[in-house]
Amino acid sequence: MITKILIANRGEIAARIIRTCKQMNIQTVAVYSEADQKAPFVKMADESYLLGPSRVQESYLNVDKILEIAKESGADAIHPGYGFLSENGSFARKCEAVGITFIGPSSSVIEMMGSKIEARKAMKKANVPIVPGTEEAIQSVEEAVEIAKTIGYPIMLKASAGGGGIGMQVVYNDAELEKAFHSNAKRAENFFGDGAMFLEKKIEGARHIEIQVLADQHGNAIHLFERECSIQRRNQKVLEEAPSPFITQETRSQMGMAATYAVKAIGYTNAGTLEFLVDQEQNFYFLEMNTRIQVEHPVTEEITGLDIVEAQIKIANGELLGIEQEEVTINGHAIEARIYAEDPITFFPSPGHLTTYDIPVGDNIRLETAVTSDYDVTPFYDPMISKLIVHGETRTAAINTLKKTLAKTTIEGIKTNVPLLREIVTHKAFQRGDTRTGFIEEHIKPVKK
Incomplete structure (x- = not known):
């Protein structure tokens, strides 16, 4: 049974998880960055550990440090909240490897559904209606333009690994699509490490x-x-x-x-x-x-x-x-x-x-x-x-x-x-x-x- 949970997140969602844990008599471990030292959630937890500097790469995305603190504190589970590492299949897999319960789905399912292209395929196979669009990543601007003519404008250009609106843009003609393709792919590569793009029909008035x-x-x-x-x-x-x-x-x-x-x-x-x-x-x-x-x-x-x-x-x-x-x-x-x-x-x-x-x-x-x-x-x-x-x-x-x-x-x-x-x-x-x-x-x- 889970007895102590490390919350690999911050702010209101960390506080939210801590409250439920207290009601369930489960011990909590907060991790925080230098910028969050005075944040309310840090005081709410039973134990709190400094992760590192304010930048997310050095704190809330520092997988090795989080797992080190989990081991040091004796946490037997990690709740990722939302954002940060919550949909990171690699992080879930590392938790599994060291015997820490990841409070979420399996790493393989996270990775499958984390790719919007693979998720579309999985839903289509399960007979769930999907927005008309491409089944594979678009390889070039020329290919995108040809497919767009078949689907019909307006088109949603999307990053396969995207989220929060990043790498997403509505385009209404060939010129806009050509202009947006490379910039969106580059932005997706910078944010998610994956510049793969796909197209979906924009559902008007949705x-x-x-x-x-x-x-x-x-x-x-x-x-x-x-x-x-x-x-x-x-x-x-x-x-x-x-x-x-x-x-x-x-x-x-x-x-x-x-x-x-x-x-x-x-x-x-x-x-x-x-x-x-x-x-x-x-x-x-x-x-x-x-x-x-x-x-x-x-x-x-x-x-x-x-x-x-x-x-x-x-x-x-x-x-x-x-x-x-x-x-x-x-x-x-x-x-x-x-x-x-x-x-x-x-x-x-x-x-x-x-x-x-x-x-x-x-x-x-x-x-x-x-x-x-x-x-x-x-x-x-x-x-x-x-x-x-x-x-x-x-x-x-x-x-x-x-x-x-x-x-x-x-x-x-x-x-x-x-x-x-x-x-x-x-x-x-x-x-x-x-x-x-x-x-x-x-x-x-x-x-x-």
């Missing part, structure tokens, strides 16, 4: 909807319904909600069944998310799979009453899921607003000294945070500093709680996207559930603090 799944080591798998994640900037999510205000019960059932069948087909275990594009006729197409816990997992927890981190640990322990699909029900509506240290107009990161940090909490309000007042937000990591999650009996009730909470939120010393969030949740299109992926570009004017 919704970005994902299905949360849990699968144990005994062949059981369930889904926890969907999350709507369509409101994005730079292909990265800003607001997420569950359930989706758009899809029908029939589509929900079909997507859930497709997701659970797919994870069984590829031998997936632990928590994971299958992301789909859904068009206006409710046709859905597999986009990618995240082989880890998601940033937005709290909205699913709020409507189902389940603790996904607890489920991850129990699955890693070899336990049965202990819950049947028909026992999972939707209770009300939940919305998550990601609060970023960034300019609300340009979306550029805005690090600095946080002098005031006041987000009210109360009934139906959940705050996951990485910061406090009198705190330095550094430029070394993702600019997300908090997640504000609200729950209501209805979507309208949840929106009203979110509006009131954002209106009372005061963050000073740095720029944040709070003005943008206020603009979104008060917009009539959002309130009526018209939340397609082009929402911000279509509806939101530049906002000022």
